[in-house]
Amino acid sequence: MTAVTAPRDTALRSRIEDFLYAEAALLDEWRLDDWLKLFTLDARYEVPSTDRPDGRPATALMLVSDTRSMIDARVKRLNSRKAYREFPWSRTRRLVGNVRVLDALPSGELEVTANFAVYRSRGGRTHCYAGRYAYRLVPDGETFLIAFRRAELDQETLDEHGTLSIIL
């Protein structure tokens, strides 16, 4: 049996999947204040520019490069009636799959990757943001906290979507 098909810690992966599905549900339901509770106090959220999916915030222009306080500010903005691109809120539907645990760090943190398709419907149009998540999760009892969350888009431009006004 090759490494590719070797049995993994399916119990751990299953717990992580439950966590990611629950997170996706919070975002689809626009329960953003509850979503914020999933993050550590020093968490980061990033989306690289579409022409540079491997871009890092220290060297490249990103689409999103949020410290924890910026994540808070983003949520406050999206909860406002004056974030006009998202008022009224769009409808979103997230499909999260291909979840893999890439590494367990000595600190106990877990490097996790997953694929996503996030559909956004509004104003008579539906678009799909497709890509890959990279997470660093901190075990917290039976569940996890998010220390790092990155969404790398496959789309080469946002020509079809216009903007990135939702949280991916």
Next chain:
Amino acid sequence: MAYRDEVVIDDRSRGIFRVHRSAMTSDQVFGDERARIFEHCWLYVGHESEIAKPGDYVRRWIGGRPVIFLRDAAGTVRVHFNTCTHRGATLCREESGNTRVFQCFYHAWTFDTSGRLVVTPGGDAYGPGFDKADYGLRGPVRVEEYRGLYFLNHDENAMDLRSYLAGAAEYLDLVLDQADEGMRIVGGAHRYSAKANWKLMIENSIDGYHAPTVHATYIDFVKDSGGGQNPAALNSGGGLDLGNGHAVIESQAAWARPIAYWEPFFGDAARPEIEAKRAALISRYGAERGERIAGNFRNILIFPNLIINDVAAITVRRVEPVAPDRVAVEAWALAPVEEAEGSPALQRRLDSFLTFLGPGGFASPDDVEALESCQQGFAAQPRVEWSDISRGMTRVPQPADELQIRTFWRAWASQLDGAGFPPQVADVEAPQVTVQAVRS
């Protein structure tokens, strides 16, 4: 059809300025723009730093045409149309890179970076009338630069770029002089769009009037991060006609600038460095110009479709018309070379950029929403036909007035009528208002 008077109503004595909404919806207008503006005006292509080494190239679409922007093996910056002279296939199929030759994947015709055709496989099959020299890569007839900003022009009789830039060159200098060792484009581009006419994106990029309404959540964010919106920003400065359709709106910085206006958003540790930069600019350029470079916001339009906004950071924004109701935007961050990769200064700049600017920022998505909602509203034609752009027309311009937007529209109409560029507005537009009378 005459664009002046029929599509753009400009009655300065009464302070009336209206644009007919067909300008944003008509296929005929879109075709006229392509033929009479984009075939004759200087169009921004890219910055020299994007192709720093011989053989470096990027490809993009400029005014609806595919081009390769590159530095050839000898170091000369060139623009080639990205189509094989053989049968038309796309020659360069990667977004960017470095190469010694461009080999077409269709029949392997191969060109060097200067555009010369060097290989035609099975060349002995061609007759005596076939000359490789006739099949070099084609490019726009004119390519010129201003301080590292490269433009193309399809009109061999167009005025030179420096003359074309007119009064805008002074404002580009205010941006470019912030750097000690020159400017560069930071890696990573914002490529986004709006289902709206391209001119709405131009208007929005130089519009001070919408900021307090559309960007209320951003202003809240500035307050939450410990800054206060600088009250002087609302009543200092104003719009200017820079000639040849170029325009600017300049005012005191409303919030933080990496060069060089410190606010708590940047953190206490950054304060000495930012204030030292400000002092250095004042010592180099004198108090007046140094303060202006460091402490002012400026939103610059280079007619017809380049925006350089020097605000919370510097963005170079190229506005590409796609269809009457569709615009694509390509935007970059411009930074001084001395702000090295990984340095706190570059990090501050990029963080500041992203708070406001870009399709994932706290402001630009709401701009796109506004433009798209306007475009939808235009469907009420012909029952509702006109948009109003007369704000501040009979007074000395203020930051929330619209002189700079009228400047665009006057040049647009005049170009479409084949009448060249209109006379520059010196101070105020209304003939009966003297500057002294308004200012006293």
